[in-house]
Amino acid sequence: MLLATWNVNSIRARLPKVLGWVEKRRPDVLCLQEIKCLDEHFPREPFEALGYRCVTHGQKTYNGVAILAREEPADVLRGLPGEEEAGARVLAATVGGLRVINAYVINGQEVGHAKYGNKLRWMGVLAGFVRGQLASHARLALVGDFNVTFDDRDVYDPEAWRERILCSTPEREALSAVVATGLHDGFRRFVSEGGHYTWWDFRTRGFLGNRGLRIDHVLLSEPALADCRGVEIDLAARQGEAPSDHAPVLATLA
């Protein structure tokens, strides 16, 4: 099974790009973040024509998540219970015996900002949700845009980013608490050196100099990790005409 996650930064603005990528890579499950549209505006027909079912948890203008799968997603859950205020950021479904949780973590804007406090609190709620899901689904993948780096290997200029948003110690501790529910960073199962990123700033043309951050993750439970044969960041998808600022991350599971 090929499991992928991609922050597409608007599914409608990215439609030809995402369709072409899906045709080429043929993932079994694709988790999208920042679809930035209501459920009724999600372009499901072209994906269905390629053989995919689409489950969405959309929102006007901001946020929004979707799961595309080659088989019908089951036991779909939309949103973190009690966290409707934070927007459409979580979508869970079972596909091919794998419990898939698709998450778009709050950005937080700046360390100390009210949104930053909300991010840390919300990640605690996410950890509780994941713990509950793991109790009934041993084979589980939590994937998405976490807006947090694990450590300095995930940062192109660690000193410039020291204790800044996406890199602060409390954010990293909150991410560790999510992982401590019983998950593992899939990418680090295979790659230990730094310099591998999933997001590059448009404004500084960060991709040209590989000035990026690794903030999109595939987190796997023990049984899922045991089946994992590799995790790849698809840099080609970050290039070309009108790319998202994020690259997709793909995990191959037995």
Next chain:
DNA sequence: ATGGCTTGAGTGTCAAGA
């Protein structure tokens, strides 16, 4: 240099992203 770029909203120019 709180900018640089991109998107969605909606026709002016913000808010938000990370």
